[in-house]
Amino acid sequence: MAAPTSTTRGAMERSIRERVPPLLTDLYQFTMAYAYWRAGRHQEPAVFELFFRDNPFGGGFSLFAGLHDCLLFLRSFRFTDEDVEFLRSVLPPATDPAFFKFLRELDCSGVTLRSVPEGTVVFARVPLMEVTGPLAVVQLLETSLLCLVNYASLVCSNAARFRLAAGPKRKLLEMGLRRAQGPDGGLTASRYTYIGGFDLTSNVQAGFLFGIPVAGTMAHSYVTSFTSLEEVWPQTLVALNGDPDPVDIISLTKGWLSRVCELLEAQPGKIHEGELAAFLSYAIAYPQNFLPVIDSYSVKCGLLNFCSVALALCELGFRPVGVRLDSGDLCRQSVDVHRVLRLCSERFSVAAFDSLIIVGTNNISEESMAELNKKENEINVVGVGTHLVTCTKQPSLGCVYKLVEVRGTPRMKISEDPQKSTVPGRKAVYRLIDSEGHPFLDLVSLAHESPPEAGVPLSCFPLGCNNSPVSVTPAQVSCLRQEVFIKGQVTHPLCSAAETRAKVQSSLQTLHPRHKRLQEPDSYTVALSEELHSLVTEIRKGSSNNSNFLLAN
Amino acid sequence: MAAPTSTTRGAMERSIRERVPPLLTDLYQFTMAYAYWRAGRHQEPAVFELFFRDNPFGGGFSLFAGLHDCLLFLRSFRFTDEDVEFLRSVLPPATDPAFFKFLRELDCSGVTLRSVPEGTVVFARVPLMEVTGPLAVVQLLETSLLCLVNYASLVCSNAARFRLAAGPKRKLLEMGLRRAQGPDGGLTASRYTYIGGFDLTSNVQAGFLFGIPVAGTMAHSYVTSFTSLEEVWPQTLVALNGDPDPVDIISLTKGWLSRVCELLEAQPGKIHEGELAAFLSYAIAYPQNFLPVIDSYSVKCGLLNFCSVALALCELGFRPVGVRLDSGDLCRQSVDVHRVLRLCSERFSVAAFDSLIIVGTNNISEESMAELNKKENEINVVGVGTHLVTCTKQPSLGCVYKLVEVRGTPRMKISEDPQKSTVPGRKAVYRLIDSEGHPFLDLVSLAHESPPEAGVPLSCFPLGCNNSPVSVTPAQVSCLRQEVFIKGQVTHPLCSAAETRAKVQSSLQTLHPRHKRLQEPDSYTVALSEELHSLVTEIRKGSSNNSNFLLAN
Known part of the structure; x- marks a missing residue:
């Protein structure tokens, strides 16, 4: 594993500019920006909030991720001449040319972002980000920030669920690049599944850019590309400790093969020669990293070949690593494989065989991962692709970005669908923690209110609970969001993927198990302060009392 | 709409290099490449095939897309010093340093690609791409080509299904950027949904890079950002044909408002002033492009405001465009809205009101799209986001890349799972067409076989049909694949998105409706030639007869 260097960090920033140019947004952001500009409202101070309405996957929590990329995006947000010329060709011909001059000079020097730290456990309806700045600019940022x-x-939340399902000991390998939404989808998946709790990725570029440990050995095509032992070259290996003369590894392996076949009462004639040749070639190339996929033909045949080559390696002082299973009933097979490995270890007195690992990869879903904890198995590393990166159970989160204040006045969207109504005003968000250290309530209050105090009871209105107040007394209180970008400057250190990953684990650690249950978790309480609740009630009443309505003409 | 310029085409190529660097692949491609190199096998001529095993979405067909990006990728495939240094840090320390020199000099000058043209209707188990070249190189390409x-x-196939569900007349707008797998996922979705049959995208960068027509007007935040008519500025508009003196548009609109309210028996006091201000401001900015979202508060209120502003615009000689509905029962609402628009048209004799369009956007799925064809409605344009870009019904296609020949010898993976076995050898693929012009069978034969002839009966073995041959007589035969990249050179013109989109429509046009049905389509036949079928049988038999097996030691 290599940590990202300053060169790769530079590449990340460049890459954000390439990946998220300011044109990568919905056209209506520009039509709205123009209408604001035309009405002279573009500089009005405005506040938008980003949140999601439901925890994903029917779960009790989510993880907040993507902040790092948002900060790089905000820092490099600027239109080129080419961008502006393209916009000129797309917007209606009547658009005032001075607007394009305005766009050309735009940046985020007037924008401030308050955000939950990346990697924090979060809940539905809590405003995760607050974006403050000139109305036209903060409107333009919407799609990119959401994206x-x-x-x-x-995908970070999905990874955390796989991690919870797998238990803390098993190593998890992400290998979804080929199933993601194109190249950057794959890269994003590698980054955020690592942050969510995976240990390894197969994606080399993700290792390069983000310092994620990479892993992988061979595909079936490697095995099927060999047909005979004549293709093995060189046919010798120098022992690790001992004789400097090269040893004929093929003969050595054949010797072990007959002993293994005898032990397992198998016929050497049933061995697939091409597979043995593939394993030998790989072992000669990487004698200290031998971990073949053993089910290209049949697990039984692959296992005999593996044991023979691995025993030959052990005899020469090398330590083989393990095997990969890529089809069928992984649990049952791993038990069989483990039994054979133990048998070899005992019969041939090779201690190295006791620490061989079994890697399982076969269309693993959250459910099949959870089964690994219920059924007997000997799988040490699990590789997950499709279900992890495409989030099959729920392939989108549905974050929204809503206007909550303009020129100091709270704004609220009152929808016929109450779920789609927004909570007005500029806010503060506090996490209330109980005496055992578990968070139990997120309190959303107006920004100017004094924060709740530890040990002091407070009354608040849980969302989705028919307007009945509850009284709670926190043992501790933490402020959930912090200023991370002020007037164009990133004011908070950008964390590496490994740092954010550690943050995820500690944030999940404090969450009570009842909220972490993958099935039917207890729902976590998000509540409005009394004052914010009054404001909502007032605006709703005002709305139905026509205070915002046009009185005749 | 602007066509991509040579500058943007340059940007696309740059962007492929940034998006798909040769490190964006699975680590095992490098470990295998090294093992091949170490064994002196890296230059052996090898053939890989790319195909998928099941048509997506339970449908009867798929569309083949992504070739354009593959060609750009192959053309620019090259490792930088930085890439190679990173690989050195990741591969085992014992890796021979000469291997890294080999990598540094690698490119695709030895690679040839035969492929189905992009935008063609294709079927499961047909080899879509054949990649020929030095074993180590074509192995390294696997993950990137799959990705x-x-x-x-x-996503192209998904778009085609939405298009089939919507019928040919309705305009379809893709608006999924914010729900895609990050920035490039969104861009890829915009490109390939357009190719699959969508008409418009909200994604400006997709318009810039690919020449896709972009569309969009306003979000609810724009509406809720206004509270009173005092915010409308300027408050005048110059009529399109007529008096050069600016007209007080607010008074004019108020006049229309009272007439509309009278017509619809509504109370002007129930009008939301902020919404009216938002509509007016937008209309002043874009008098020829007025298409507001009318359900920020309630459709009834939004519609009154829309009609008043639109009638004022008409009076000044402008043509309003229409309305957007973004929640609730779109069909019912569109019928109500349409009725009101017709009423206004008749009462106030404004012909422009007859051609106003209704845009519907509300979490549209393939099913709800299909309903639009069954239920009465007046929706002209449908915007689709989440279900389109995330392919909710099946979020991954599962293409695979399998070795079929090395050094001129056919290779086959014989799996315990028959679905996972591969078809060996280098092939040709022919599409057989019946006398009505519909394709009815794709024939996969060995490359050296003579092609089937029109009017001549042939015997072949349909896949999945228990080894019974069938006899068929094609009225026409077309060769499905062509050489598009030979020894490092793109030999086929790179098509624009619009050209490929046209190809999709004509390819779908010829497909018989029974294969195009979205539910329970008739399955299309893919068959092996007699000779290829014999080869498969022979290798299978050989395998169970141990011809590839190791005979004692």
């Missing part, structure tokens, strides 16, 4: 947070948070 | 074809083909 950067939505999938990152979703 | 570029998988999602492109999947």
Whole structure:
């Protein structure tokens, strides 16, 4: 594993500019920006909030991710001449040319972002990000910020669920690049599944850019590309400790093969020569990293070949690593394989065989991962692709970005669908923690209210609970969001993937198990302060009392 | 709409290099490449095939897409010093340093690609791409080619299904950027949904890079950002044909408002002033492009405001465009809206009101799209986001890349799972067409076989049919694949998105409706030639007869 260097960090920033140019947004952001500009409202101070309405996967929590990319995006947000010329060709011909001059000079120097730290456990309806700045600019940022947070948070949460399902000991390998939404989908998946709790990725570029440990050995095509032992070259290996003369590894392996066949009462004639040749070639190339896929023809045949080559390696002082199973009933097979490995270890007194690992990869879903904890098996590393990166159970998170204040006045969207109504005003968000250290309630209050105090009871209105207040007394209180970008400057250190990953684990650690259950979790309480609740009630009443309505003409 | 310029085409190529660097692949491609290199096998001529095993979405067909990006990728495939240094840090320390020199000099000058043309209707188990070249190089290409074809083909096929569900007349708008797997997922979705049959995208960068027509007007936040008519500025508009003196548009609109309210027996006091202000401001900015979202508060209120502003615009000689509905029962609402628009048209004699369009956007799925063809409605344009870009029904296609020949010898993976066995040898693929012009069978034969002839009966073995041959007589025969990249050179013109989109429509046009049905389609026949079938049988028999097996030691 290599940590990202300053060169790769530079590449990341460049890459964000390439990946998220300011044109990568919905056209209506520009038509709205123009209408604001035309009405002279573009500089009005405005506040938008980003949140999601339901925890993903029917779960009790989500993880917040994507902030790092948002900060790089905000820092490099600027239109080129080429961008502006393209916009000129797309917007209606009557658009005032001075607007394009305005766009050309735009950047995020007037924008401030308050955000939950990346990698924090979060809940539905809590405003995760607050974006403050000139109305036209913060409007333009909408789609890009949503795009950067939505999938990152979703796949990170998915990874955390796989991690919870797998238990803390098993190593998890992400290998979804080929199933992702194109190249950057794959790269994003590698980054955020690692942050969510995976240990390894197969994606080399993700290792390069983000310092994620990479892993992988061979595909079936490697095995099927060999037909005979004549293709093995060189046919010798120098022992690790001992004789400097090269040893004929093929003969050595054949010797072990007959002993293994005898032990397992198998016929050497049933051995697939091409597979043995593939394993030998690989072992000669990587005598200290021998971990073949053993089910290209049949697990039984692959296992005999593996044991023979691995025993030959052990005899020469090398340590083989293990085997990969890629089809069928992984649990049952791993038990069989483990039994054979133990048998070899005992019969041939090779201690190295006791620490061989079994890697399982076969269309693993959250459910099949959870089964690994119920059924007997000997799988040490699990590789997950499709279900992890595409988030099959729920392939989108549905974050939204809503206007909550303009020129100091709270704004609220009152929808016929109450779920789609927004909570008005600029806010503060506090996490209330109980005496055992578990968070139990997120309190959303107006920004100017004094924060709740540890040990002091407070009354608040849980969302989705028919307007009945509850009284709670926190043992501790933490402020959930912090200023991470002020007037164009990133003011908070950008965390590496490994740092954010550690943050995820500690944030999940404090969450009570009842909220972490993968099935039917207890729902976590998100509540409005009394004052914010009054404001909502007032605006709703005002709305039905026509205070915002046009009185005749 | 602007066509991509040579500058943007340059940007696309740059962007492929940034998006798909040769490190964006699975680590095992490098470990295998090294093992081949170490054994002196890296230059052996090898053939890989790319195909998928099941048509997506339970449908009867798929579309093949992603070729354009594959060609750009192959053309620019090259490792930098930085890439190679990173690989050195990741591969085992014992890796021979000469291997890294080999990598540094690698490119695709030895690679040839035969492929189905992009935008063609294709079927499961037909080899879509054949990649020929030095074993180590064509192995290294696997993950990137899969990554570029998988999602492109999947989302293109999904778009085609939405198009079939919507019928040919309705305009379809893709608006999924914020729900895609990050920025490039969104861009890829825009490109390939357009190719699959969508008409418009909300994604400006997709318009810039690919020449896709872009569309969009306003979000709810724009509407809720206004509270009173005092925010409308300027408050005048110059009529299109007529008096050069600016007209007080607010007074004019208020006049229309009272007439509309009278017509519809509504109370002007129930009008939301902020919404009216938002509509007015937008209309002043874009008098020829007025298409507001009318359900920020309630459709009834939004519609009154829309009619008033639109009638004022008409009076000044402008042509309003229409309305957007973004929640609730779109069909019912569109019928109500349409009725009101017709009423206004008749009462106030404004012909422009007859051609106003209704845009519907509300979490549209393939099923709800299909309903639009069954239920009465007046929706002209449908915007689709989440279900389109994430392919909710099946979020991955599952293309695979399998070795079929090395050094002129056919290779086959014989799996315990028959679905996972491969078909050996280098092949040709022919599409057989019946007398009505519909394709009815794809024939996979060995490359050296003579092609089937029109009017001549032939015997072949349909896949999945228990080894019974069938006899068929094609009225026409076409060769499905062509050489598109020979020894490092792109030999086929790179098509624009619009050209490929046209190809999709004509390819779908010829497909018989029974294969195009979205539910329970008739399955299309894919068959092996007699000779290829014999080869498969022979290798299978050989395998069970141990011809490839190791005979004692």
